[in-house]
Amino acid sequence: DAGVIQSPRHEVTEMGQEVTLRCKPISGHDYLFWYRQTMMRGLELLIYFNNNVPIDDSGMPEDRFSAKMPNASFSTLKIQPSEPRDSAVYFCASRQRRTGTGKVYVGKDTQYFGPGTRLTVL
Amino acid sequence: KNEVEQSPQNLTAQEGEFITINCSYSVGISALHWLQQHPGGGIVSLFMLSSGKKKHGRLIATINIQEKHSSLHITASHPRDSAVYICAVTPRGSQGNLIFGKGTKLSVKP
Numbered sequence: 001d002a003g004v005i006q007s008p009r010h011e012v013t014e015m016g017q018e019v020t021l022r023c024k025p026i027s028g029h030d031y032l033f034w035y036r037q038t039m040m041r042g043l044e045l046l047i048y049f050n051n052n053v054p055i056d057d058s059g060m061p062e063d064r065f066s067a068k069m070p071n072a073s074f075s076t077l078k079i080q081p082s083e084p085r086d087s088a089v090y091f092c093a094s095r096q097r098r099t100g101t102g103k104v105y106v107g108k109d110t111q112y113f114g115p116g117t118r119l120t121v122l
Numbered sequence: 123k124n125e126v127e128q129s130p131q132n133l134t135a136q137e138g139e140f141i142t143i144n145c146s147y148s149v150g151i152s153a154l155h156w157l158q159q160h161p162g163g164g165i166v167s168l169f170m171l172s173s174g175k176k177k178h179g180r181l182i183a184t185i186n187i188q189e190k191h192s193s194l195h196i197t198a199s200h201p202r203d204s205a206v207y208i209c210a211v212t213p214r215g216s217q218g219n220l221i222f223g224k225g226t227k228l229s230v231k232p
Contacts, residue, residue: 031218043208043222055217089163095218109153109218113165 004114006092012120018080021117024073025094033111034067034077035091043091049075082121089116125149128209128223135230141196143226145209148190155220156183156194157208165208168194199230 005024013019025032033048047057052069060067064083069075079086093111126147135141145154156168169176169183171192176183180199185192196203206227210220 033219035220042224043210043220045219045221048217048219050217056219091165093165109212110155110167110170111218111220112167113157116163116165118163 004092004094004112006090006114006117008117009115010118010120012122013082014122015083016081017121018078019082019086019119019121021077021090021092021119023075023077023092023114025075025092026096026112027073029094029096029112030072031095031111032069032075033093033095034075035093037089037091037116038087046077046090079119082119084121087119087121089118091116124224125221126209126211126223128207128226130226131224132227133229135199135228137200137230137232139199139230141199141203141228141230143194143207143209143228145192145194145223146190147192147209147211147221149211149221150214151211152214152216153212154185154192155210155212156192157210159206159208159225161205168207196228201230201232204229 004026007022030051034046035043036046037043045059047060047067048055049069065079067077092114095111129144154171157165158168159165171183171185180197182195194207206225208225209223212218
């Protein structure tokens, strides 16, 4: 499996523009998480889905942020309009069903992270 | 106060040294995770613990549920171990979302 795929890897945009980040989870994983990483705040959960349904979006900063998961193999995180303070690395992660199996030293609750999208809003 | 605290924030070691990174948390948890983030930015899960101790190669992770404390040990450290190590917890009752510590930046000098 190719792992969690995110695109684009880098995005530079101007304030006020719409930004769309994309994620393809690992096939068979039924949980998908969006995280944001900044120097000041570290990693923070934005939103997560189970079976394509949003479960908890309390970490979404404000109405400018929205996330969708139209099917089991694709999710988007949209920022409209973007602001300089949105500059961060955005990670997507997926996790398999709790009844699945994992390696000896990691469990079935292990999250697998994508490479991240580095967003710069000028 | 952050729900997950790590110490130290930064750590410099000589190759071969034994390294310990600590993590304390203040919420009830169903699991604790240790993650590794390399300079390139990618994040990899190292361990998931709910009790006791786990070992993989030169890495050992322990957890004390009563004291709400976990440690990550690296034996015979090597420059390739240089990375940011992040402690994260799955709050009890959640469906697997993570609360993260701020990370410990480890640099191992040859």
